[in-house]
Amino acid sequence: METVRQLKKIIEKNGPDRSDYGMLDSLLHNLTDQDFVAIQQSDLLKNADLLKDDKSIMGHIFTKPYGYAGDFHIIDRIYTRNLNNNYVKWDQYSLENSAAQAVRNRKSYFQKLMHKKVKNWTSDKSIELLNVASGPARDLKELYDQLYNKSIINTTCVEMDAKAIVYAQNLNKAHLNHINFIQKNIFRYNDTTKYDVIWSAGLFDYFNDKCFVKVLNKMKTWLTHQGEIIIGNFNQDHNPSRKYMELFGDWFLVHRTKEEMIQLAEKAGFDRKNITVKSEAENVNLFLHIKQG
């Protein structure tokens, strides 16, 4: 199989050179289901050092040292472009593909959104922000670093992984007066506070439709009348890195179309006229925006 031969060549030379990126992108993107399974079951990837060592980006994603895909550590390595010197070529490729760029873009998407809220905020009270599945919370750290009046936003983070919270608290140690971390599975979480903004990225694309609707429906009860929910999800119609994530990283996400996201929001009890879907520059991460109406 020509595809396997080309992939083997790249693995043998410890990763793609920049001049190989186009070829490797299209090779992976055009893999048939049959080729995908054949490569997955072959020794080609199983024997690759890259995937045995969690110090490489893809090795970390594949071996899942914290027990689940998309942990705070790997997300922060993507944010900070933290590559390992033993795997430079592979790490560069992993950090420069569309999905990684989309993850970095979603951080700036969030920050831009919050700066706009702050600019338009007229109340004496703080903006109440709920960040669901906060992970490393680098998005928050940078946001608070940039804010002139930090008290304008009061943040509650709900995060299931205690290690992620320790990491995020350390990263945000200058801002802990304004951020409260709660260790809880969102399915078991209840709240009486009403939030002006509810943000969640990198969570709903792990949910099946039933869980998606269930959590969104809970969020509905936590939203102020003027408030807004924003949910990130990988785009079913566009993710050039999807096969790389799935084949090398064993990282399978539920990709959704814009229309599917709108329909799920309707199922959760929101009115279509209050729902829009936007995307970041790569068009790989979609953002469902919902207002109470």
Ligand SMILES: C[S@@+](CC[C@H](N)C(=O)[O-])C[C@H]1O[C@@H](n2cnc3c(N)ncnc32)[C@H](O)[C@@H]1O
């Ligand atoms: C891919 S990371 C996203 C982190 C962050 N939102 C970001 O975009 O940088 C996913 C995070 O969701 C957390 N998580 C997964 N399932 C969860 C649940 N049911 N309740 C709360 N947190 C959850 C994980 O522990 C992990 O930190």
